[in-house]
Amino acid sequence: MFTSKLAHYFYPGFSNNHKARLLHSTTLLLLAAFLVAFQVFLSTIPSAGLKVLGYAANISPEVVISLTNQKREEAGLSKLSYNAQLASAAKSKGEHMLANDYWAHVAPDGTEPWIFFLSSGYKYRYAGENLARDFSDPNSAVEAWMASPSHKENMLSGKYNEIGIAVVEGDLAGVDTTIIVQLFGTRLGDSASSVPIAQAKPVATVIPTSIILSPVPTNQPTLIPTPTLSAIAPVAQISPMQNLPENGAVGQKATGYQILFSPFDTTRSISLVTIVLLLIVMAVDAYVVAKKKIARVGGRVFAHLAFLGMILAIVLLAKAGEIL
Amino acid sequence: MKKVFHHFSHYLPLLGITAAGLLGFSLFSYDRAFQAVIVIASATSYVAWGLIHHYIHKDLHLSVVIEYFAYAVIGVTIVFSMLFRV
Numbered sequence: 001m002f003t004s005k006l007a008h009y010f011y012p013g014f015s016n017n018h019k020a021r022l023l024h025s026t027t028l029l030l031l032a033a034f035l036v037a038f039q040v041f042l043s044t045i046p047s048a049g050l051k052v053l054g055y056a057a058n059i060s061p062e063v064v065i066s067l068t069n070q071k072r073e074e075a076g077l078s079k080l081s082y083n084a085q086l087a088s089a090a091k092s093k094g095e096h097m098l099a100n101d102y103w104a105h106v107a108p109d110g111t112e113p114w115i116f117f118l119s120s121g122y123k124y125r126y127a128g129e130n131l132a133r134d135f136s137d138p139n140s141a142v143e144a145w146m147a148s149p150s151h152k153e154n155m156l157s158g159k160y161n162e163i164g165i166a167v168v169e170g171d172l173a174g175v176d177t178t179i180i181v182q183l184f185g186t187r188l189g190d191s192a193s194s195v196p197i198a199q200a201k202p203v204a205t206v207i208p209t210s211i212i213l214s215p216v217p218t219n220q221p222t223l224i225p226t227p228t229l230s231a232i233a234p235v236a237q238i239s240p241m242q243n244l245p246e247n248g249a250v251g252q253k254a255t256g257y258q259i260l261f262s263p264f265d266t267t268r269s270i271s272l273v274t275i276v277l278l279l280i281v282m283a284v285d286a287y288v289v290a291k292k293k294i295a296r297v298g299g300r301v302f303a304h305l306a307f308l309g310m311i312l313a314i315v316l317l318a319k320a321g322e323i324l
Numbered sequence: 325m326k327k328v329f330h331h332f333s334h335y336l337p338l339l340g341i342t343a344a345g346l347l348g349f350s351l352f353s354y355d356r357a358f359q360a361v362i363v364i365a366s367a368t369s370y371v372a373w374g375l376i377h378h379y380i381h382k383d384l385h386l387s388v389v390i391e392y393f394a395y396a397v398i399g400v401t402i403v404f405s406m407l408f409r410v
Contacts, residue, residue, distance in 0.1 A: 307395055309342065322356075
C-alpha cells in the first residue's frame with residue numbers, strides 16, 4: 001500500500017496517467033505554494049516572540065580594516081589609518097540602527113550618517129559609509145562591497161585617509177544578526193588628502209547606496225563642514241528616537257542556551273531538497289517513458305532539466321548577507 | 325546526425341537563456357532587485373521558448389503551456405525565497 005502510494009508520486013504508471021504525480025502541474029504549483037507558506041511562517045516567528053532566528057558570525061573590526069587596506073594596496077592606493085573617533089561613530093551608528101530597528105543609511109526620523117561623525121568629534125572634509133549585515137565572516141562582506149560599484153568606490157577612494165569599523169550584534173526585525181559599519185573620512189584641514197581643495201567637487205553628492213560628502217569650495221577657510229550648519233542637527237538633537245544605554249547593553253545575548261536557526265540556511269536547504277528531488281524524479285520518469293516507448297503529451301524533459309539546473313546553480317551561488 | 329543537429333539548433337537558444345540568467349545573477353550579486361528581474365526574465369524566456377518550440381513541432385496544447393508555467397513559477401518562487409527571505 002505504502003509502496004504503491006510512493007510509486008504513484010515518484011514513478012510513471014497507470015494510476016498517475018504515466019507521469020510521476022510529483023511532476024504534474026498541479027503538484028508543482030502546490031509545491032510553490034508550500035514554499036511561500038514556509039516563508040510566511042518564518043516571518044511570523046519573530047512576531048510571536050520566539051528568538052530563534054539569527055545569523056552566527058565571527059567578524060573582527062581589525063580584520064575588516066586589514067582586508068580593506070589589502071584591496072587598496074592591490075589597487076595601488078595608500079592604506080587607511082585607523083581612527084578611534086571614526087570607530088566610535090561607527091559603533092554609535094550600529095547601535096542606533098539596532099536600538100531603533102532600521103536598516104538604512106538615514107534613520108526613519110531623518111538622522112543622517114554624518115551626525116555620528118560630528119557627535120564623535122570628527123570634523124570631516126570627506127566622509128563615506130558602507131554597511132553590511134548577516135555575513136558570517138569578514139571576507140564575504142568585503143568581497144560583497146567590492147562587487148558593488150558604489151561601495152567599491154568608497155573603499156578605493158583616494159579622498160579618504162582614515163577608517164573606523166564597528167561590528168555590532170543584536171536583534172534587527174526579530175532576527176539576531178551582525179551589522180558591520182564601515183566609516184571613511186578625511187579630517188577637515190587635513191593636508192594629506194590626495195585631492196587638492198581646488199579640485200574638490202563643488203556640490204555635495206549623495207549616492208543611494210553609499211554617501212560621499214565634499215565641501216563647497218570657497219576662498220576662505222571654513223571650520224564647519226558642508227552642508228551648512230543650519231542643515232546639520234546639533235549634537236544634542238541626535239535622534240529623538242530611543243538611544244541605547246551607555247553601558248552598551250545592545251548586542252548582549254540572553255544568557256543561557258540559545259538556538260539560532262539561520263533563515264538563509266533553512267530556506268536554502270529546503271530549496272535544494274525540492275530541486276534535487278524534482279531533478280531525480282524527472283530523470284527517472286524520462287528514462288522509464290523512453291524505455292517503455294510511452295506516448296505522452298507534455299513538455300520537453302531536457303528543457304525542464306536545463307531550467308531547474310539553472311535554478312539549482314543559482315541556489316548554490318546565493319550567499320547570505322546584505323550590503324547597503 | 326541530421327536529427328542531432330536539428331535538436332541542437334532548437335535547444336541552443338534555451339541553453340543561452342539559462343547561461344545568461346546564471347551569469348546575470350552572478351554578476352549583479354550586489355543588487356537584489358536586479359537579480360529578481362533577471363530571474364523573472366529568464367523564467368519568461370524559458371516559457372516563451374517552450375511555447376515556440378511546441379508550436380513549431382505542432383504539439384502545443386494547454387496542458388503543455390500550464391506545465392512550462394508551473395516549472396517557471398516554482399523556479400521563481402525558490403529564487404525569490406532566497407533573495408527576499410526573512
